[in-house]
Amino acid sequence: MKIELVGNDAINAKKALEALMLTKRKRRWILKDLGRWESRMTRSRIRRQKDTNNKAFEKRKNGDKPVLTSFASGLEPYVLHDATMLNLTWKRKDKAKKAAVHQAGLTQTISAHEHIKEQTKRQGESDYGTRCTKQQAITLRRLGYRIRRRDGKGWNKPSVRNLEKRLTFGQAGLIIRMMKTGKRKGKQKWKVHTPKRQILGTKTEKVRERLIKNIEKARVKK
Numbered sequence: 001m002k003i004e005l006v007g008n009d010a011i012n013a014k015k016a017l018e019a020l021m022l023t024k025r026k027r028r029w030i031l032k033d034l035g036r037w038e039s040r041m042t043r044s045r046i047r048r049q050k051d052t053n054n055k056a057f058e059k060r061k062n063g064d065k066p067v068l069t070s071f072a073s074g075l076e077p078y079v080l081h082d083a084t085m086l087n088l089t090w091k092r093k094d095k096a097k098k099a100a101v102h103q104a105g106l107t108q109t110i111s112a113h114e115h116i117k118e119q120t121k122r123q124g125e126s127d128y129g130t131r132c133t134k135q136q137a138i139t140l141r142r143l144g145y146r147i148r149r150r151d152g153k154g155w156n157k158p159s160v161r162n163l164e165k166r167l168t169f170g171q172a173g174l175i176i177r178m179m180k181t182g183k184r185k186g187k188q189k190w191k192v193h194t195p196k197r198q199i200l201g202t203k204t205e206k207v208r209e210r211l212i213k214n215i216e217k218a219r220v221k222k
Contacts, residue, residue, distance in 0.1 A: 024082065027083035046069060068197060109189055129169070129170065137160040146158075
């Protein structure tokens with residue numbers, strides 16, 4: 001989100017001129033305060049789960065947990081261009097990029113390589129040689145996984161404990177994928193749609209009111 005102390009989009013020309021005649025320190029205070037105010041408005045929207053038009057955010061596909069809660073922190077106001085512009089964004093670039101996707105609402109094509117890279121960044125490198133997890137074993141049993149009996153006559157459905165001992169994390173993952181899809185290799189590309197959930201961008205009228213109020217304060221401020 002960017003706001004400039006020039007033009008008619010945020011404040012009228014007279015007030016813009018007055019603001020530009022103020023000292024750099026006062027202009028900086030005006031914009032910093034505006035940024036902190038907008039940050040509070042953004043946190044309020046996330047808490048209330050409402051967008052800039054006061055409409056409820058589209059909910060998750062799975063579960064009832066609130067959305068966008070991680071974006072309530074890390075939002076910072078940066079004063080630029082000799083204290084004539086405010087850039088409100090997140091400290092972390094990756095977080096800012098994700099917020100922009102939610103703000104606009106986009107459909108993206110994700111590759112398996114990108115997905116694995118992201119998961120590794122979040123959870124660390126997976127060790128495929130470790131034991132099969134309990135959840136993997138439960139999934140295998142639900143899918144009907146069986147092993148050949150020692151005498152070669154028929155099949156047995158191994159217990160969760162047996163599967164945890166018998167298979168590695170990587171082996172279990174491969175078997176689950178093959179049982180679900182019939183393929184050794186999973187999808188290499190897929191589309192992910194992110195609904196439009198606008199959390200930044202208070203109405204122009206309110207921004208104008210706040211700016212004018214701050215300019216008046218700055219004029220008498222020592």
